[in-house]
Every structure is written in structure tokens, then in C-alpha cells.
Amino acid sequence: MIFIRDEPVHDEAEMAEYQRLNRERGSDGFDVKRLAFYGAADALEGPAPDGVVVLEFPSVEEARAWYQSPGYQAALQHRLKAATYRVIITEGV
Template structure:
């Protein structure tokens, strides 16, 4: 069953250098053995209900185990503090059908 990581940026970027470092580190991970498919990366947001986030990312993984392994990997955990310093985010895993 596929799983999705959905990340909402809830505020404008406050530290562009931190976000650039996060992006650099996660791009380096893309060449690895991770089974992920980017589906949404900061596309235009069209709110229907409630406040629109500043940005949205959605990654697809084959399973929730694959998603958790990627998120909990040493490489991603090293990159994560840079994203957290760059802006306010909310992140969730969702299992698909």
C-alpha cells in the first residue's frame, strides 16, 4: 500500500540560507536507493477551506515502512534541522489505497 509524506510550509521562509542547505542535502539523497516519487514540490496552492499554507510538498513511497525509513535515516535527520530553522512546517504521513 503506498504511503505519502505531506509537508506544509506554514510561514514564509525566514532563513533562505538554511533552506538552501536543506535542499542541497536532500538533493544528494535523491541519488541513493530511496524508493520515493516527488508528486508535489511547491506548486500553486488553491485553498478551498481554511488558510492556505505557504507551500506544500508531497512524496510517494511504496510503503509506510519505506517512508519512515527515509525520514528516520541519518542522512535525512542531518538535513531536517536546516528545514526547521528556515520556516515553520507541519509534516504528516498518510497511507494510501
């Protein structure tokens, strides 16, 4: 799963609440691994993102289940108010 933040955060309080909820709930029993978390990003093509997160799940189905879980959906409402993201689930190799 890839999270691309296109612009800087425009509501710090909402982002802080999103992060707090994610810390408290953790992965809620899902097998999730952080592969990239807001490290330096060098755009070779297209516009440079403000931030990128890459999460690994055992399957697309598990990634979708995590995203749709009550715990993440509660946090998501705050992220949507805080910043503009694109979120992509892609199948690995």
C-alpha cells in the first residue's frame, strides 16, 4: 500500500489526532510492515510528493481489510481533514 501526500499538511491538529489514533490502535492485529515512512523522496518523473509511506501486507485482501477496518476508518477521518493524499493498493511480486 502506498500513501502519497501531495502537499504539506494544512491542519496540524487533525494530523496529530490521526497519528495518535494510529499509535494507539497499532496495526489492530494485521500483519503490516513499514517499508518507507516519510524519508527523502527524489522525484525522477512528475511532481515531487510532500511525503510517501509504503506499507507491506501479506496480500491485497489483507491491505484492503486493514484500510476498511473500524480502527483505521476512525483515524482516516482526521487524515482527510489534515492533508491531501493518494492511497494505492498494488499487488507485489
